[in-house]
Amino acid sequence: MALKIFNVLGREKQDFQPLTPGRVNMYVCGPTVYDNSHIGHAKTYVNFDMVVRYLRYSGYEVLYVQNITDVGHMLDTGEDRILKKAQQLQAIPMQIVERYARSYYEDMDALGVVRPDISPRASGHIPEQIKMAQTLIDKGHAYVANGSVYFDVTTDDDYGKLSNRRINELEAGSREAVRDEKRNPEDFALWKRAEPEHILRWDSPWGEGFPGWHLECSAMAKKYLGDTFDIHGGGVDNIFPHNESEIAQSECANDAEFARYWMLVGSLTVDGVKMSKSLGNVINIKDALKAYRPEVIRLFMMSAHYSNPVDYSDGALESAAAGWERLYGPVRVARGMLNSAPNTDDGNSFNERLAKAAEDFKAVMDDDFNAPKAVAALQELTREVNTLLNSGTTVGRATLEAIDQTYRTLGGDVLGIIPAADTANSNGQREAGLIELLIDLRKQARKNKNYAESDRIRDELAGLGVVLEDRADGTIWRVS
RNA sequence: GGCGACGUGGCCAAGUGGUAAGGCAAGGCUCUGCAAAAGCCUGAUGCGCCGGUUCAAAUCCGGCCGUCGCCUCCA
Incomplete structure (x- = not known):
């Protein structure tokens, strides 16, 4: 059975056909590094980690690019969040960026998220962004106003195709200062003029400034994946305006289709409501890891289909922890029994059951990465493995190794919820x-x-x- | 107001026309010196509500109610 992906662009499940057979070029919007990462980030990147791991398990050669946004962007107040943090901590912006980029990698490593092949930073790709902005100006899709460059959304008939928004239905931006500069209220910045107090600034044909938020993804995706690539991912909360603007910029600048499949993951709420600083309910990954082991957090993040929202609560995590113990139980027992298992073929008939588990697993994962159903396949297998291992009959080494291998591959390599071995530190x-x-x-x-x-x-x-x-x-x- | 997702047993959740996966929690039993773990059994005649299509609908269509997300920075 071929892999199917629900393409948000067009809102339908489609057969996945990569541009180049056997290869997948994939881009996922990464974090802005101005603070510690929270469990919402964990859901997004654990979900895409599962996608990448499964694609590789399926034999695809994947080139996975995920940006690090280290150029400040505007808050409602007109402040730049990185600058704001820098002032709070009495540090310079690039220190902040470095500190939290490292923190992000620490967290992702702890969660077993395989690092992207390329992690380009926005600040390291200013020339590429300037070039793309210039191209858009040259083609009549963008214009300069007071040292800033804006994309003219009326020049792109497709604008809104991802989020199903019509330009004339959109409301004007709320910040007074920029309203006068724009031809249309919906126009978005490709380049912003830097005010004197703005520290993050670069030279450009339009004076000193900094790139617009959406532009980095377009420029970096083009550089590393080409004008057209296979999969673009991110959180649904960025569908508008970010993802929509990426498409507009890229397709107008490159005269080519941008990403062919759009995969957006559902948001995470805490006790039923969205996390926000003002509500004070933001939970950092580091704190979550103090209470639950990474495999449990991963299992929880995959307890619902990636496109669905998930609600984080202590009760939900306890439940996930109990479910994880059950899943890992037979693996632990099988590994223990291997220490004294006879080299016989006792229990070899169980290999058929293991093969079936792998088939079931693959079938449901091929259906738009249905991880919760894949976990269910492992849970069903677990019941039968428990029965076998507790039956009192002799089980030979080969069968025990096959059991271990099945969990190691499906639960470990693909889902990342079964550790390769019991963690043993120096003590x-x-x-x-x-x-x-x-x-x-x-x-x-x-x-x-x-x-x-x-x-x-x-x-x-x-x-x-x-x-x-x-x-x-x-x-x-x-x-x- | 617009766009989108969703509403399935106590809780989470899979399920896109053929008669309700899986997990957690609960109760009973088996095993055990006792436990723990594990296994077996029990549990939605019904899938938000009301209509409609069909031999057949949780699944399709229409309407209504409700929850959440986005529309401003956000993973």
Whole structure:
């Protein structure tokens, strides 16, 4: 079955046909680095990470570009958010940008988000942006006004095709200062004249200024992916004006189709409402990671289809954590059993079930990356793996390895929710040894029917976050 | 007001014409020295409401109600 993608441009599910067979050129709008990343960013980039991982699993060679916006943009107040932060922290803008770009990578790495192949920064592509603005002026799609350059939306008949907006229905921008400069209220800036106090500024044919917010994505996508490329992604909240303007600029400047498939991910709310600084309900990724392991956060982010919104709450995360424990349980058991598994073909008939799981998984992922359904396929498999591993019958090494491999590939490589191995830090070996010693002492106590002692060991360990589970073939432990 | 998404068992959620996946929570049972984990069983005659099309609709059409997002910076 071929991969299908719901194309927001046209609003229909389509067969995915890359421009070049076997290759996917993909661009995703990245963050503006002026503060720590929050769990809304986590949803967007975990979702696209899942997409990229699956495309690669499917055999595509993917070139994944995701920008870093490090050029300040206007707040309603006319302030630049990076400048504002810089003033707060008494630092220069590029320090702020560097600090939070690093913070972003830290968070993404912690969440297991595979880094993009190229992470271009807006500030490093000023010439490309100036060139594109000039091209648009030359072609009559843009005009200069008081040192700023604006895109004239009336010159683009397609303007609005992504978000289904009609120009005459749009309301004028709210900032008085710019209204006079524009021919049409809906026109947007390609280049802005820098006021004297503006620190982030570059020379241009129109005087000192800085690029408009939308232009960087158009210029950088063109540079690294070409005039036309396969997939453009981002959060739905950017569909207008950002994505819409990208299309307008690029298609008018390049005389070519921009992105062929648009994938937009649903937003994340917290306890039912949108995160915002004013509501004080912004949750940083770093804080979320203190409470939940990354695999749990990833599983939660994929608990609904990527295009749907998701609501973050402690209850929802607890639920995801419980679901994750169930999913990971048999993997842990299988890996433990591998330590003493016989080299026989006992249980090999289970390979058919594993193959079916992989088929089911692929079928639903091919249907517009239906990760929640893919997780369900793993959950159904889990029931049967548990039955096998708890049946008391001998299971040979080959079968255990096949089970491990299935979870490692589908749950690990593609979804990123099954760790490749139990995380062991430098103290891990020693800790494991100590726990094994206590398990052995408890075993002796149980043998002597000294249950008071055996329960004490189990309870004390539980208090330290180590859970013991007695199985027919011995006692295993895990960190709660 | 315009654009868009959505409304499925206690909670989350899949499901685009053929008779309701999966997870969490709950109850019962099995296993266990007791637990934990796991397995089995129970649970929506109904998928916001009202009409319509059809042999057949959660799924298509029309209307209504409600929630959320965007329309200004936002992932």
